[in-house]
Amino acid sequence: MLAKLIVQYLGPHRKLVVGVVVFQLVQSIASLYLPSLNADIIDNGIATGDTGYILMIGSVMLGITLLQVATAIVAVYFGAKAAMGFGRDLREAIFVHVGEFSEREVARIGAPSLITRTTNDVQQVQILVLTTCTLLVSAPILAVGGVIMALQQDVELSWLMAVAIPVLLVSIGLIIVRMVPLFSQLQVRIDTVNRVVREQLTGIRVVRAFVREDLETARFERANADVTRTALGAGRLFALVFPVVMLIMNVASVAVLWFGSFRVDNGDMQIGALTAFLSYLIQILMAVMMATFMAVMIPRAAVSAVRISEVLDTPTSVVLPERPVTELHGTGLVELRDVEFSYPGAEQPVLHNLSFRARPGETTAIIGSTGAGKTTLVNLLPRLFDATGGAVLIDGVDVRELDRDLLWGRIGLVPQRAYLFSGTVASNLRYGNPAATNEELWNALETAQAADFVREMPEGLGAPISQGGTNVSGGQRQRLAIARALVKKSEIYVFDDSFSALDTATDSRLRQALARSERSATKIIVAQRVSTIVDADQILVIDDGEIVGRGTHEELLETSETYREIVDSQLRAEEAA
Template sequence: MYSTIFSHVGKYKKEAYLSPLTIVGEVLMEVLIPMVMGLIIDHGIRKGNIGYVAGMGGLMAVMSVCSLCFGALAARFSAVAAMGFAKNLRSALFRKVQGFSFANVDKFSTASLTTRLTTDVTNVQNAFMMFIRMAFRSPIMLVCATIMAVRQNRRLSVVFLFAIPVLAFAVFFIISKAHPRFEKMLKKYDEMNGKIQENLVGIRVVKAFAREEDEKKSFGENTNSVRLAQFAAEKLVVMNMPIMQLVMYASITAILYFGGHMAVNGNIETGELSSFIMYVSQILMSLMMLSMLFIMFVISRASLQRIYEVLAEEPTITAPEGAGARARDGSVRFENVSFSYYDDMGNLALDHIDLDIHSGETIGIIGGTGSSKTSLVQLIPRLYDATEGKVFVGGHDVREYSLDTLRSQVAMVLQKNVLFSGTIRDNLRWGDENATDEEIIEACRSACAHDFIMSFPKGYDTDLGQGGVNVSGGQKQRLCIARALLKRPRIIILDDSTSAVDTATDSSIRKAFREKLADTTTIIIAQRITSVMDADRIIVMDGGRITDIGTHRELMQSSEIYREVYDSQQKGDDE
């Protein structure tokens, strides 16, 4: 786990190595300063040797400046290395997520992935910055100061034998109890982020139903859960500092007591005692920093595990090495296909589907909610893989294509239409980044989008805002259709993509498809029978199975489900 994550330090290794090197210089200066101070007191001040005091005082000042410079450099190097590491780690996580299938994203949830890319990476960044400084500074300081203290007075050094076990026990206790609490805290963060995301995406629904107060109350409960989880975790961690300070001050008090008696009896010089006390402070401060390092490790360990889970996750959909299949046409074939979202053959969304769609054919798909219409078409571009059976596109099993090649041949307008921040033109060029203005306009005319685009003051340069908040649902659908058309695919799938447009616009879009996409296989999922009644064939689905296939006329005679849907819609129109 650690090698995988810390391999992303990348080009910032130089700074990561320079930070501990400069810390060595800082520590050496700090360790020598108390010795110089003791010499000034014992050989300069006590003997009235002003020249000695001035000379050694100047040396002490130079050492202080050197320590300051080394410390500043170490801080800069560690900050650069930690921020660069965090940048690389976030980039690696984002690239990994981009390679995930829908099933992988479903496993983690969007909110959890957001937390891992933000909060968890920040925790690891802070731990890494502290590690490359304190993990070197504290042990070096501890060893050097201990050597100097023992060299000054072995008898007084016995105090350390009592202080160190207390500190070690306290750190072990906190580490063993805190880790599971931080894991729980991060899960609460996931839940809170999920609530924020859900509320912001559905803010119009919240206001339409006047549910603001309920959402505030619900979010308050979420934030309180985070607060309680934080409190449970942090109340252990905050014990570290008081325990460390208690041990440190008790040790210094003991040294002052015993050292004072020794000084009175002439067994130790005043300057020697002063420098010894400073060494003790450095030793205990080093132990305190080490304990804080361990605590930071506990906090970051939960984040490290969550980040590693994403980096180690294998995409459920991959292409074989050297996949070089090319679609010869827009034909689609389902061969005894079954599919489950949970890889459970006892809980199938699609049950033994056999279907042949000819190249250039227009296929309509009708069925009630939960009949798995969307599940069926999502197998064509391999957004999910069939649990059993095979799906063929252009004469080849979809698993024989590289994902880029397959998905460049299949354009899909999903139920949930998504636009991105930027201009209309930028969003349309997702279909073809090299599309000319003429090609963009032609695609928009086919999708009945050109007229409303030109009604905006900036036309195709209109900024859509985040998620396309500046356009209506019907306009968003038409822009997504135009974007798909720019791919010039062999197969285009419209998953209930005209539900928000009026019947006249729907009819115009279908007419444009018939005239301009004669060679393109078109699959239309719709709730309105009028949207598919002129298709070459219509598929009726129920309970994950295909119950009937035929033209509108044939189904009106042979399919009870189709006839019931048609009659109910005609009755609704008449009323």
């Protein structure tokens, strides 16, 4: 999974990777050549007192060193550029793919986990790519080349390499095996911390309203402690790597000097050759250490790669049509034919046997008890979900066959929870229509009954809006969301309980203004209050996922017991108030 991910998203940067390989190759060859020159100076220069020879070979060594430095700098630059490009492309791929998810996939994986996978998990794989480009290319060259060059210096001491290298590999391998499960746990626990923080920030008002700060603090501390404990466990094991490597390297160096001194004393080996052999052994062990260092990083990156691939390999339940319809001939007729919808694993469908028409120029209202399926119903229109049975049609065409941009361009949706983006009032209103003029913005604000409070803001349309619209009230946020939908100038408007935070008078004025300004549009209003829908051309009463009544307000009072119960309960509530 990890290799597949790296090959796929590092492919566009293959020229940089080739450059890294070439410069790392030159750097490694230079590193392998220097100890031989050093041995030559000791055995043929210093031993004979030939200063000219020493200066000549020394100059060559200096030139090779400068070449080594230059190639190392270029290799690191190319490697870093390739790794950063890889991370950018992978993050973009995840973001684009998640943008195609329906709410079903987002809910299954979880928003906090998606954030972690797009940031922390990508970073883990990106670090591995960077380290691979800067270390792993040279490691096998130094290891294999070092063995060959060391054998050229002296074959009798080669048994030391045959002992030191396996000991180093086994020691590091034992540490890595214990680190793998800890890295897997760490990513899951980072998910948990993100989820807890997101819940607390999103629900801060609820936390304070119920005086649960101590409980939420304790919950965060537990999640944070789990991350810390797991990270410390992995960190302790990782901390063993370098002491183990240094111990084996130092013991091997002492062994080379100890056994090599006897060979020098017997005249079987020269001092320069012994020095070169020691340098090559250190290079070999360093190459092995770099490879094991990579091996330490691979498990965590592999865990992250699996999590990333899980997102990228998750198909959206809202499948784009192979040959989408790119043109509609109509003015916004909405029709549902025997629609059914079931959540995965649910025993019973949420919606069943739903059939109705919402005509252009008319207002179709949907009312029902909490949990009746009203929001699920309207989410089927813009394909936030797909119906599991029946068909949803716009101007006679199934929404599953429509081009996505055409579909979304026809619908102006105001969701149940109005959400504003960080920016200004104007930037939020232009979200669906960037070319809208200030006059069009003010017209939409007038219709949405939001013009007065926007004018009272010192900056007017340029007034800042914080993320989520938390610096304006719930009613103001709803009205701005309605104005944003109106600026889009759609043929179909869907208001999912979008008037709930408005007082009765504002609600009435807004509906009257909406009827005047959007006479030809199809308007679908989901509401809890009867007063919001009393003037609708058609009212649908939803109960337990099916339509149990339809007609005007007066007709339903006579024919629908469920509707009468809703009206009576609200009248009693008003009288009690």
